[in-house]
Amino acid sequence: MKGQRWKWLFVAFMSLSFLLVLPLHLQAIENSECLDCHGDPDMVKELPSGKTISLYVNPKKFEASVHGQNEIACTDCHSDITELNYDQEVPHPVPVAFVNCTDCHDEEGTAYEESVHAAARVKGVKGAPICYNCHDFHYTKYLYGDTVVQLENKFCLRCHNPNKYHKWLPQKKTHFEYVMCAVCHAPDVGRHINLRLYDLMSEKFLTGEEIVQKLGVTFDNFMDKMDLNKDGVLDTKEFHRLVRELRINKVRAIFWGEMTDNLKPEVHKVTKGRAIKKCETCHSIKSPFFDKVYLIFTHPTGKAEHYPLKRKVLQSFYVTHFYAIDATRVKLLDVIGLLIVLGGVAFAGGHLTLRILTIPLRRRRREGR
Ligand code: HEC
Ligand code: HEC
Numbered sequence: 001m002k003g004q005r006w007k008w009l010f011v012a013f014m015s016l017s018f019l020l021v022l023p024l025h026l027q028a029i030e031n032s033e034c035l036d037c038h039g040d041p042d043m044v045k046e047l048p049s050g051k052t053i054s055l056y057v058n059p060k061k062f063e064a065s066v067h068g069q070n071e072i073a074c075t076d077c078h079s080d081i082t083e084l085n086y087d088q089e090v091p092h093p094v095p096v097a098f099v100n101c102t103d104c105h106d107e108e109g110t111a112y113e114e115s116v117h118a119a120a121r122v123k124g125v126k127g128a129p130i131c132y133n134c135h136d137f138h139y140t141k142y143l144y145g146d147t148v149v150q151l152e153n154k155f156c157l158r159c160h161n162p163n164k165y166h167k168w169l170p171q172k173k174t175h176f177e178y179v180m181c182a183v184c185h186a187p188d189v190g191r192h193i194n195l196r197l198y199d200l201m202s203e204k205f206l207t208g209e210e211i212v213q214k215l216g217v218t219f220d221n222f223m224d225k226m227d228l229n230k231d232g233v234l235d236t237k238e239f240h241r242l243v244r245e246l247r248i249n250k251v252r253a254i255f256w257g258e259m260t261d262n263l264k265p266e267v268h269k270v271t272k273g274r275a276i277k278k279c280e281t282c283h284s285i286k287s288p289f290f291d292k293v294y295l296i297f298t299h300p301t302g303k304a305e306h307y308p309l310k311r312k313v314l315q316s317f318y319v320t321h322f323y324a325i326d327a328t329r330v331k332l333l334d335v336i337g338l339l340i341v342l343g344g345v346a347f348a349g350g351h352l353t354l355r356i357l358t359i360p361l362r363r364r365r366r367e368g369r
């Protein structure tokens with residue numbers, strides 16, 4: 001009990017000192033002051049070699065970034081700049097100190113420290129990434145809204161060519177398109193399935209706004225309207241009703257399924273020698289990777305709603321299945337259904353041919369072979 005009391009006293013003390021510090025923080029240097037100089041597109045610095053580097057920060061793009069949206073100030077990252085002294089030509093010390101992303105993202109830092117990338121960096125391997133070789137720094141966006149292919153392009157594919165490896169993996173293109181690298185390479189992260197609405201005609205993913213608008217709902221009341229039994233997840237029946245609603249409201253799209261990671265700090269623990277190789281890990285009815293299924297509606301900010309669906313939805317009538325055939329012809333993939341055809345959309349688009357070719361197969365499966 002005594003210990004507890006001290007703990008509370010400590011909390012009270014900390015809160016008090018926080019309150020005292022707060023006004024000081026509010027007097028911190030405004031972004032606009034930095035942008036008076038760095039908001040000029042022509043601002044460059046000349047290096048001794050004669051080359052120039054841009055010192056321009058685009059104010060609009062910064063404001064739209066995840067840090068801008070969360071009111072992170074320039075000096076929260078460039079924390080060694082504590083005052084601006086206009087008597088000097090450069091009103092702050094240069095070079096400016098190294099930015100530590102882990103000041104705020106410590107769990108990501110810990111996971112990263114245990115990765116092959118950190119190890120390579122310690123060994124002095126050229127090009128081994130730190131936080132801001134993978135992520136943007138001034139214009140970082142929320143990652144929720146990104147598809148697997150977008151994430152891979154943004155991250156892993158900039159430095160690795162996966163076709164050089166994975167000789168054992170059939171249908172490489174399909175796997176890389178629908179399975180995020182980290183699903184296999186960050187073995188400690190959780191995985192799930194995302195379904196997004198994809199318009200075959202325009203070959204675009206529909207934005208969350210487009211969908212809620214057409215359905216006449218809002219992001220907030222979508223579940224309320226669709227989850228009839230109020231258990232917090234859409235089951236097969238509710239999902240079929242949603243499919244009907246979409247059709248009635250002329251949303252002409254298919255559901256595009258992807259296997260991705262849980263967007264947790266552990267995604268940074270990319271390891272060597274521990275990546276998933278066994279087909280059955282995914283291609284089995286029991287695979288836990290399909291336990292969580294979400295319907296994704298993106299916001300303009302880059303955030304996205306994740307509406308939970310029952311796993312069974314993937315096996316429902318509307319969701320076509322993909323049955324992979326391996327050498328031994330054991331039953332595989334009873335799982336990820338990528339396409340739901342709504343309202344007789346004509347199939348178009350080259351990269352979907354693979355799936356289309358398997359339609360007869362799937363139809364046969366559905367009819368009990
Ligand atoms: C999320 C952290 C973060 C925030 C917020 C941030 N910066 Fe940076 N900034 C960085 C990092 C990281 C670098 C790259 C440093 C390096 O390359 O060593 C950088 C580099 C710079 C550079 C050098 C030129 C360049 O682009 O590499 C300038 C100038 C700069 N920042 C100004 C600003 C201004 C002005 C703001 C506020 C509008 C700001 N920064 C907000 C992290 C941040
Ligand atoms: C009066 C104009 C001015 C203001 C205001 C200003 N800077 Fe700078 N800043 C400069 C100049 C000039 C340089 C280039 C210095 C050099 O030649 O190395 C620079 C360089 C930098 C760099 C890159 C330094 C490096 O190591 O290469 C960063 C980061 C930076 N400023 C951040 C900021 C931040 C954050 C603020 C606001 C707190 C700010 N600046 C306010 C003029 C300004």
Ligand code: HEC
Pocket residue numbers: 101102105108109112117129130131132133134135143151155180182260261263264265266267268
């Ligand atoms: C090798 C590339 C890479 C490096 C290095 C890297 N990240 Fe990431 N980061 C990613 C990927 C990939 C994701 C997850 C995207 C996905 O799969 O949805 C991610 C996700 C995140 C997220 C959102 C998920 C979460 O944990 O909440 C944050 C925040 C983040 N990274 C910060 C950092 C910080 C801080 C560092 C440095 C310690 C860092 N990253 C280093 C690639 C990288």
Ligand code: HEC
Pocket residue numbers: 066067070072076077099100101102103104105131132135136137140141142143144
């Ligand atoms: C002063 C604190 C602070 C610093 C320093 C900082 N961040 Fe952030 N970062 C935040 C906050 C706050 C968010 C928004 C979190 C949220 O909304 O869930 C965020 C979000 C992110 C996200 C989006 C994660 C997602 O959920 O999609 C990424 C990626 C990210 N930061 C990377 C970085 C990188 C890279 C650096 C270093 C260049 C950095 N951050 C430095 C505070 C910080």
Ligand code: HEC
Pocket residue numbers: 116117120125126127128129133134155156157158159160181182185270271272
């Ligand atoms: C900025 C470049 C860069 C990015 C981005 C990047 N890596 Fe790496 N990666 C490296 C380097 C450099 C090594 C170390 C290679 C070595 O040790 O020879 C490495 C090592 C690896 C290894 C171990 C392979 C080996 O030969 O040791 C794997 C697996 C890996 N990365 C996967 C990923 C994944 C998955 C992503 C995306 C989340 C990613 N990398 C993003 C540069 C990068």
Ligand code: HEC
Pocket residue numbers: 152156157160161162165166167168169175176179180181182183184185272273275276277
């Ligand atoms: C189905 C799981 C799976 C997926 C998806 C996957 N990998 Fe791999 N990857 C592995 C396995 C297992 C190995 C180790 C065996 C080998 O070298 O082929 C490996 C090897 C590698 C290596 C060489 C590392 C080493 O240990 O020598 C790199 C680099 C790599 N993968 C990058 C990627 C990138 C980038 C992506 C995403 C585009 C990706 N992988 C997608 C399972 C996967």
Ligand code: HEC
Pocket residue numbers: 168169170171174175178179183184259276277278279280281282283321322323324325326327336337338354355358
């Ligand atoms: C990390 C999970 C994972 C692992 C491990 C994995 N796969 Fe896949 N595989 C998938 C997903 C997800 C798809 C995409 C499903 C789709 O297109 O419907 C897929 C697609 C396929 C396809 C193409 C099916 C089609 O309809 O286009 C074949 C064939 C396949 N996998 C065979 C294998 C074999 C053989 C192995 C082991 C060597 C393996 N997979 C390992 C997840 C995995």
